[in-house]
Amino acid sequence: MKFNTKTIHGGQKHDTAYGAIVPPIYQTSTYAQSTPGGHKGYEYSRTHNPTRNALEKAFASIENGNYGLAFGSGLAAIDAVIKLLKPGDEVISTNDLYGGSYRLFTSIFEGFGIKFHFIGMENSSKVEHFVNENTKLIWAETPTNPMMNIIDIRTLAAIAKKHNILFGVDNTFATPYLQQPLDLGADIVMHSATKYLGGHSDVVMGALIVKDKDLADRLYFIQNASGAVCGPQDSFLVLRGIKTLHIRMQRHCENAKKIAEYLVDHPKIEKVYWPGLESHPNHEIAKEQMKDYGGMISFVTRGNNYDDAIRIVENMKLFTLAESLGGVESLSGHPASMTHASIPKEEREKTGVVDALIRLSVGIEDVDDLIADLEQAIG
Ligand code: P1T
Numbered sequence: 001m002k003f004n005t006k007t008i009h010g011g012q013k014h015d016t017a018y019g020a021i022v023p024p025i026y027q028t029s030t031y032a033q034s035t036p037g038g039h040k041g042y043e044y045s046r047t048h049n050p051t052r053n054a055l056e057k058a059f060a061s062i063e064n065g066n067y068g069l070a071f072g073s074g075l076a077a078i079d080a081v082i083k084l085l086k087p088g089d090e091v092i093s094t095n096d097l098y099g100g101s102y103r104l105f106t107s108i109f110e111g112f113g114i115k116f117h118f119i120g121m122e123n124s125s126k127v128e129h130f131v132n133e134n135t136k137l138i139w140a141e142t143p144t145n146p147m148m149n150i151i152d153i154r155t156l157a158a159i160a161k162k163h164n165i166l167f168g169v170d171n172t173f174a175t176p177y178l179q180q181p182l183d184l185g186a187d188i189v190m191h192s193a194t195k196y197l198g199g200h201s202d203v204v205m206g207a208l209i210v211k212d213k214d215l216a217d218r219l220y221f222i223q224n225a226s227g228a229v230c231g232p233q234d235s236f237l238v239l240r241g242i243k244t245l246h247i248r249m250q251r252h253c254e255n256a257k258k259i260a261e262y263l264v265d266h267p268k269i270e271k272v273y274w275p276g277l278e279s280h281p282n283h284e285i286a287k288e289q290m291k292d293y294g295g296m297i298s299f300v301t302r303g304n305n306y307d308d309a310i311r312i313v314e315n316m317k318l319f320t321l322a323e324s325l326g327g328v329e330s331l332s333g334h335p336a337s338m339t340h341a342s343i344p345k346e347e348r349e350k351t352g353v354v355d356a357l358i359r360l361s362v363g364i365e366d367v368d369d370l371i372a373d374l375e376q377a378i379g
Helices: 003-009 050-062 074-082 099-112 125-129 153-162 213-226 232-242 245-264 283-289 306-315 345-350 367-378
Strands: 067-071 090-094 115-119 135-141 166-170 188-192 206-210 269-273 296-301 331-333 357-361
Touching: 003 050, 003 245, 050 067, 050 206, 050 232, 067 074, 067 213, 074 099, 074 135, 074 166, 074 188, 074 206, 074 213, 090 099, 099 115, 125 153, 135 153, 153 166, 206 213, 245 269, 245 296, 245 367, 296 306, 306 331, 306 357, 306 367
Parallel strands: 090 115, 090 135, 135 166, 166 188
Antiparallel strands: 067 206, 188 206, 269 296, 296 357, 331 357
């Protein structure tokens, strides 16, 4: 089955009770048993729920995995991955990543004795310098949030395999429409399904997808034992969102291309970060591993001026200033004070997250209206 068919049918059978085309919302915490253990495959909704299970199968299908797991948020999904580790283990992670992931690693898991190395992975040869006998996980975001660096998944997967280390990829920005990390050698794919998979800014959810049965079993155990699952209503919403993922992503990418080109030519804009630009330092890797270049753009105004950045995000009308991304509507963000405020200033500035940086989540509205909004806001 090809991707554009999988988004609609992947992992989904018609409801066995009445043939409903859409998986019903099983809004139940528990299931009747005729005798202890005598049930129809479902005991308790933290462990299994038919609506969530339909979504988990859809996750596995669109990422070319064998097993999918749905969580109450993207961070809950990452939390489950780190719980595969034990005190003394080490993780090599991208240094440019979502601020909440950084906070989870440093403020929670470092306290449990897990050590994190945050490094720029655009130059993949650097990664091997940090590998030692305690390294158990390489964790990468690509494109990174918010600097849009591209990490060579295939090369990192080979390094991880050579040293027998798990390799996880946060595929939130790309989505499986643009890249499928499991096919490039990753062991775990993670999503903040809150973003493009849900696609309509109406749900918070996380996903993990793997190929390996043993790894899946360990993660299912953590999912059930820790209990950070999502509910059936949210599962229904994300299942519905996925059905249009391919056409939404196509338009996100088309609109982002036009906006990136507009910003590059703008006299008041100094730098534009979008992997589709030939001037982007990792454009060649992006071209190789991605189908298109995504709907996220970051930029800095000329003079690197904080006040200018704030004025622009306040002036925009169609681009709403808000946390999050990946919905049909365009959003703007100021990473230094919003999504990445939990990263110390000197750390975030090393990766380019300066006070004048603006991040755009380009929606699927008419691109002429979006450009007119930027025009009036930048002035
Ligand atoms: O918000 P949540 O569903 O828990 O997902 C966390 C997360 C994980 N990984 C990436 C790449 C992310 O972008 C996020 C959440 N990001 C935002 C809320 C944001 O505005 O960047």
